[in-house]
Amino acid sequence: MATGSGSEGTIKIAIASGKGGTGKTLISTNLAWVAREDDPRVVYLDCDVEEPNGHLFLKGEVERSRVVNRLVPEINNERCDGCSICSDFCAFNALATLKESTLVFPELCHSCGGCALVCPNDAIVEVEHPVGTVRMRKVGELATIDGIVNIGVSSVTPVIQAVKQSIPAGSIALLDASPGTACPAVETLKDCDFVLLITEPTPFGLNDFQLSVELLRELKVPFAAMINRVGVGDNRVHDYCQSEGIQVLAELPNDRRIAEVYSRGELITEGLPEYRAVFERLYAMLLDRCPQNGMAMEKSNGTM
Amino acid sequence: MKLAFSTGGTTPDAPLDPRFGRASAFLVLDLETKEFDLIDNGQSVGAAQGAGIQAAQRLVRADVKGLVTGHCGPKAFQVLNSAGIDVYYSNAGTIREALEDFENGKLSLSSGADVRGHWS
Amino acid sequence: MKQVVIISGKGGTGKTSLTASFARLAEHVICADCDVDASDLHLLLTPQETVRYPFVSGYQAVVDPDLCDGCGICETVCRFDAIHLVPGTNGDGIQAKATTSCEGCGVCIHLCPQQAIQADDRRCGEWMVSTTRIGTMVHARLQPGGENSGKLVTTVRNHASKLAEEQGVEMVLVDGPPGVGCPVIAAITGTDLVVVVTEPTVSGVHDLERVLALAGHFEVPVMVCTNKWDLNPGMTEQIEKVAIHAGAQVAGRIRYDAEVTIAQMEQLTAIEWNSPSSGDIRLVWQAIEERVSALPVSPGG
CATH class of the missing domain: 3.40.50.300 (P-loop containing nucleotide triphosphate hydrolases)
Known part of the structure; x- marks a missing residue:
């Protein structure tokens, strides 16, 4: 954002x-x-x-x-009926629907929120998922900041x-x-x-x-x-x-x-x-x- | 039982495609009746990411019980495994040869992905 | 046919520069420039373009101005700050317009009450087939800000292999992308040999370790050559130890050579310019060719 x-x-x-x-x-x-x-x-x-x-x-x-962190979907598999609306919607192939459950691949998710929006069973919430680390150092008087992606x-x-x-x-x-x-x-x-x-x-x-x-x-x-x-x-x-x-x-x-x-x-x-x-x-x-x-x-x- | 083969062709004499997610089609053979069907996988061939995940779902929907392919990445394997689809690796030239190997018990059931994912 | 990737x-x-020299030394070769983010091979091989194709990957939202009524729902729901209300093109009212930040998720399309938004193929660059004095070359250009998903790398590589089969050429030489991310993985999966060009600096060693780990995952044979080795002979030895420890083979050392830049200005390879390092490059290439000829014949040809 x-x-x-x-x-x-x-x-x-x-x-x-x-x-x-x-x-x-x-x-x-x-x-x-x-x-x-x-x-x-x-x-x-x-x-x-x-x-x-x-x-x-x-x-x-x-x-x-x-x-x-970034937001990724979490599936409540008790509510999921395997309708596959979410996995069909996902443009990034981050979801896979099986018979009566859905798997999430957080590494592929772009955090658009679309799956939670389209789920007809209220089975998806968005939760935080780690994607990297920000590190701060002090080198003499100089403050340095870097990031490293997982x-x-x-x-x-x-x-x-x-x-x-x-x-x-x-x-x-x-x-x-x-x-x-x-x-x-x-x-x-x-x-x-x-x-x-x-x-x-x-x-x-x-x-x-x-x-x-x-x-x-x-x-x-x-x-x-x-x-x-x-x-x-x-x-x-x-x-x-x-x-x-x-x-x-x-x-x-x-x-x-x-x-x-x-x-x-x-x-x-x-x-x-x-x-x-x-x-x-x-x-x-x-x-x-x-x-x-x-x-x-x-x-x-x-x-x- | 239905067994799927990754391929670029349309008949049992077509080559077995060593790739799973980006194979252009799957030939699905009914082992009892010997009839076969073709599942198009063209959409996954051009996917920017997650081709294997998408392809695996196609097999889930087709009610396939086993897959014979060359290689399979970890995410696709996870989907197949969760759906109870057995994965067999083969380096046979054609689908027919791979099927013979399968029927003679020469292909062993794999317990995991044999290649790293695109991101690991 | 064998595929050799230089990363x-x-x-x-x-x-x-080394890829171009190797291509000159190889008898029959097709070059694939997969360093699509900063492609430079064309500056040495001066290709004559024969065909050009658009490269599309993923989707992008496109608003139909005739249907959009400017309600602004799309702007509110977009997580990428990629769609905004702007003055209408024909001067009346406001309309939504998607920007290049759009990642093609489809949320705005789903929620638009007027059904005014569509998903279009996202154009990320283009790829070309050209002729050069050394042979056929397949190369690409990524649009600024474009996403190098690895798909473009795969497209270029596959087309080069296809041409090699058609023309009966024995080798495809791939100028690979930098880093250890998806484009590199796309460049090395399923190739016959990876050649890592490194230099004796702390950054060089740091990145070499990551690249070797990556190549190890794919069980592709790896050779390592140290360029500008005499800048830091101690570190060159360290690099070779790291390489052998990781199961790679040492392809050789190439000296620091300022004339390579002069050759570059003349649009020539170091071999054609007969630069001081050209003898070293010949030895390294000899080692690579020996390794390639010892490789088993790959099942798929």
């Missing part, structure tokens, strides 16, 4: 990419880490609930976790929604989105204030970047680009951005040392401190592009 |  956190004053900035492996997790974890040092409002969210990898870089014990659950949407609803009021949330342009990416991006699209200057990078641009224009979410591994390919991504009026807010060079530090599960802003400034500037530029950021960059230390 | 768990390991 309604999505995202309605918390007043919350700003959601997503870091997204058209394909995996462009450096989305590298950039979002380092950005969150550096931004938190100057701005206590920053929280990191991993919305890639099928493969949450952010915790491999922002390492901390899970402090709190919460089970995510294996076997077909729809990841409720877990992404639960992660987004966990954003504390007044935060600036940096969201690591699922790659691609399919429904999990849409669920993460659709109500964000701003999106930073990560790409690389290669033909594959350009192709997948163009698909993401198409999607964000359709969703009417403002966005800008960041180009990773500059020097590896050519200028076609830069040229495309220029001709389409897409701002390039930051770049990272094709530095083999970055790949090596990343391969060990370390933050590059720790392992290669010369890159800190890139992320500090990037955060300031992102904040400038969120119109409701009335507070601007407040160097606050009053909340300690 | 990677996480994205960005070089899976597609």
Whole structure:
């Protein structure tokens, strides 16, 4: 149903990419880490609930976790007469009617409520069923939130929604989105204030970047680009951005040392401190592009 | 007793389809009279999810007592099992060969799904 | 005919570049691009499209504006926030309109007092058959926001196999989808061999373990090759141990090679470009071919 956190004053900035492996997790974890040092409002969210990898870089014990539930039907088999109206209605094949009873397959259910509505015998009630977990960690001063969907659950949407609803009021949330342009990416991006699209200057990078641009224009979410591994390919991504009026807010060079530090599960802003400034500037530029950021960059230390 | 075979064809000489949920049809043979019927499963072939669950219900409605197929996932198996339909796995080429194996007692009654579901 | 599926768990390991190189090295092959969410194989194989088909999966509610009287019941009952009252198209009154968030459950259709809503096939993308310099290719494109249910993967794979049978081609090479979800399961069920392309990073190892567990469930033979192995030789060894422990075979190592991107810009495979890593790729492919020729003949052909 309604999505995202309605918390007043919350700003959601997503870091997204058209394909995996462009450096989305590298950039979002380092950005969150550096931004938190100057701005206590920053929280990191991993919305890639099928493969949450952010915790491999922002390492901390899970402090709190919460089970995510969704509504699924429960059959009162004393009332069920096996009429099969519910299983015929279900568009997702989540119900199977036998002679005088009905089986439920919660993993396939989309929680539409239709079966309870059409049952002529009042034999169906909706009950909560777990589909995943939201986990909260503290990594130094930085609060991180991620979600992980239970294996076997077909729809990841409720877990992404639960992660987004966990954003504390007044935060600036940096969201690591699922790659691609399919429904999990849409669920993460659709109500964000701003999106930073990560790409690389290669033909594959350009192709997948163009698909993401198409999607964000359709969703009417403002966005800008960041180009990773500059020097590896050519200028076609830069040229495309220029001709389409897409701002390039930051770049990272094709530095083999970055790949090596990343391969060990370390933050590059720790392992290669010369890159800190890139992320500090990037955060300031992102904040400038969120119109409701009335507070601007407040160097606050009053909340300690 | 009625026995169902997953298939893409229409006669006992047609190949046995190793898939259950997404087989295009089931040939249902009455073991006493040797007469056969065909149940269309085309709707499940194109189902986005839950094809096996849907197909299993078709067999329940047809009053089938046993199924011979190549593979069966856990959800479909649960439906078949709950409805008291016996499942036999076979890698025979045709329905006729599978039936011979069944009649000679070469197919053993399975106690569970032999493939993982699409989601597990 | 044998089906070999190349998968990677996480994205960005070089899976597609390697698939294209393998296709170049194979004598007779049909390529199936099942990485439908971020399909890139066409950028290397420059296909000439011959046919295109729409891909439909599931349903979507469609409101007939002539029958809708704007009562708003559908908007109230929809659990997906997917149907809204909007100003009528011909300027009079308000009417319901379904959005792309519609999951096709049918509740609004059931409750509409005017019977103004119908279920239509939901178009999620399209799939194509093309010719390339390497052979026939079957590929697809998912609409932005579309649901990759695994059905599109199955459609592409099955059509590639059918063409291989018709053309007497011995091998179908599948560029598989990332992750461990339904599309991957659809890509590996019933194939002859899975080749996992991984890289020596913490994310790579993390995702490799999940992919190996998945392939193990399906009892498909698995080979693992480590791309950019020299980025972290210690971790490469660890990956190979993990692979052997899981019952997979090591297909080999491929060095970090910046020229692969240059080849990509020229729309060529690393083999055609004679890139520094091409020798490594040849060795890996040799190992794969040896494994394939040792496989038993599958019953269904």
